[in-house]
Amino acid sequence: MKTSYHNHTPFCRHASGSPEEYARAAYEGGYEKFGFSDHTPYPFRKGYLPPTRMRIEELPDYVRTVLSLREEYRGKMQIFLGFETEYYPALWQDLLKIYAGYPIDYLLLGQHGFGMPEGDPGCINSFEKTDDAAKLVLFTDTMIEAIGTGKFSCVAHPDVLNYRGDDDLYREQARRLISAAMAKDLPLEVNMYGLADRRHYPNPLFWKEVSSLGAKVVLGRDAHAVRRVDPIDEYPAAEEFLRRFDLNLTEDLVLISPNG
Numbered sequence: 001m002k003t004s005y006h007n008h009t010p011f012c013r014h015a016s017g018s019p020e021e022y023a024r025a026a027y028e029g030g031y032e033k034f035g036f037s038d039h040t041p042y043p044f045r046k047g048y049l050p051p052t053r054m055r056i057e058e059l060p061d062y063v064r065t066v067l068s069l070r071e072e073y074r075g076k077m078q079i080f081l082g083f084e085t086e087y088y089p090a091l092w093q094d095l096l097k098i099y100a101g102y103p104i105d106y107l108l109l110g111q112h113g114f115g116m117p118e119g120d121p122g123c124i125n126s127f128e129k130t131d132d133a134a135k136l137v138l139f140t141d142t143m144i145e146a147i148g149t150g151k152f153s154c155v156a157h158p159d160v161l162n163y164r165g166d167d168d169l170y171r172e173q174a175r176r177l178i179s180a181a182m183a184k185d186l187p188l189e190v191n192m193y194g195l196a197d198r199r200h201y202p203n204p205l206f207w208k209e210v211s212s213l214g215a216k217v218v219l220g221r222d223a224h225a226v227r228r229v230d231p232i233d234e235y236p237a238a239e240e241f242l243r244r245f246d247l248n249l250t251e252d253l254v255l256i257s258p259n260g
């Protein structure tokens with residue numbers, strides 16, 4: 001079965017193409033199940049307006065757009081309503097209250113920042129290079145706590161932290177994170193965008209540990225443009241990556257609603 005659950009829309013201010021075009025590309029690509037998981041809005045404090053995120057007041061429009069596409073494709077392709085969501089403990093309960101008003105099918109855990117919510121000077125950007133052991137441990141602790149909430153269906157780019165320090169510590173922390181995901185039967189995503197864009201993830205050190213522990217793996221397109229909904233030119237490299245680490249690929253996700 002051809003599925004894809006990691007897809008963005010222009011609501012996040014850094015993706016191109018319309019949701020209608022994404023859905024059409026998915027249908028033409030032969031997907032049976034297609035999920036929109038745009039970057040979540042968050043009830044940030046002190047009126048902080050995130051430059052690369054949907055705003056809270058745009059959420060109803062995003063939901064309406066996805067649900068109307070679901071109707072349009074009914075019987076041809078299943079469309080799901082999701083979000084890629086950071087786990088910010090300080091704002092988590094407030095976010096869940098907002099989610100409760102909408103028929104959300106699933107959340108991907110996408111931890112682009114940690115320590116404090118985005119907009120706070122204490123927020124650590126996961127993409128910034130670091131060799132600080134304390135940051136690696138805090139990132140891992142945060143991810144494990146997020147997984148423990150039971151609200152997520154998949155861990156997007158679990159290796160997004162750009163850690164350049166001690167390899168042994170990295171492997172040890174990777175194993176903690178992978179084991180936590182396995183305990184909840186959550187798949188870990190090999191991120192095709194990172195692979196195609198030659199980012200610091202997927203990180204071979206991380207996926208070697210995934211392979212040795214035998215965790216479930218999914219391939220995330222992480223489409224921020226219509227041409228990346230079904231990036232046929234990128235599949236050979238992704239398949240080579242899966243083979244190289246002998247990863248246990250699973251095609252479908254078990255969707256968990258955050259409101260369940």
Ligand SMILES: [Zn+2]
Pocket residue numbers: 008012014039224
């Ligand atoms: Zn994005």
Ligand SMILES: [Zn+2]
Pocket residue numbers: 006008084110156222
């Ligand atoms: Zn994403």
